[in-house]
Amino acid sequence: MRMTLRDGCAAAWNEAHSDQVPAGGFPGKALTSARHPDGLLVLSSPLFSAYSKQFADLTLQHHLPAIFVFSNFPRAGGLMSYGPNLNELYRELGVMAGKVLKGTKPADLPAERPSRLELVVNLKTAKALNLSIPNSMLLLADEVIE
Numbered sequence: 001m002r003m004t005l006r007d008g009c010a011a012a013w014n015e016a017h018s019d020q021v022p023a024g025g026f027p028g029k030a031l032t033s034a035r036h037p038d039g040l041l042v043l044s045s046p047l048f049s050a051y052s053k054q055f056a057d058l059t060l061q062h063h064l065p066a067i068f069v070f071s072n073f074p075r076a077g078g079l080m081s082y083g084p085n086l087n088e089l090y091r092e093l094g095v096m097a098g099k100v101l102k103g104t105k106p107a108d109l110p111a112e113r114p115s116r117l118e119l120v121v122n123l124k125t126a127k128a129l130n131l132s133i134p135n136s137m138l139l140l141a142d143e144v145i146e
Helices: 005-013 027-032 046-050 052-061 086-101 123-128 135-140
Strands: 040-042 066-068 080-084 117-122 143-145
Touching: 046 052, 052 066, 052 123, 080 086, 117 123, 117 135, 123 143
Parallel strands: 040 066, 066 080, 117 143
Antiparallel strands: 080 117
């Protein structure tokens, strides 16, 4: 049986909610709603990347731990991220574009997943949220922001 992200969250925390952000809207509305979550898992979106500093500030203001996919969030003051390295993705995109320019049909290029994921933890934010990050997690982190 295949489990969805919502099923996994509900199994771990008894309850899971998802909110969609209207196109072009600021994604912080979910944080200011009457339903105050215990934490956030924010999946990839250019909209969230464009507002990473505002979103990081808002999660701190609402004392809300949040995990994002891309590392620009903890670098902007958010708690942590776990996902692919954008520089590596862009580099691979360049390699694929080069192959297309040399005559390879785009349909002949393999769809690939990132070969490596990176964990970035912001300890300053963890302290502000009164959270302790286990040493075992810090040892696994690719970057720790102090």
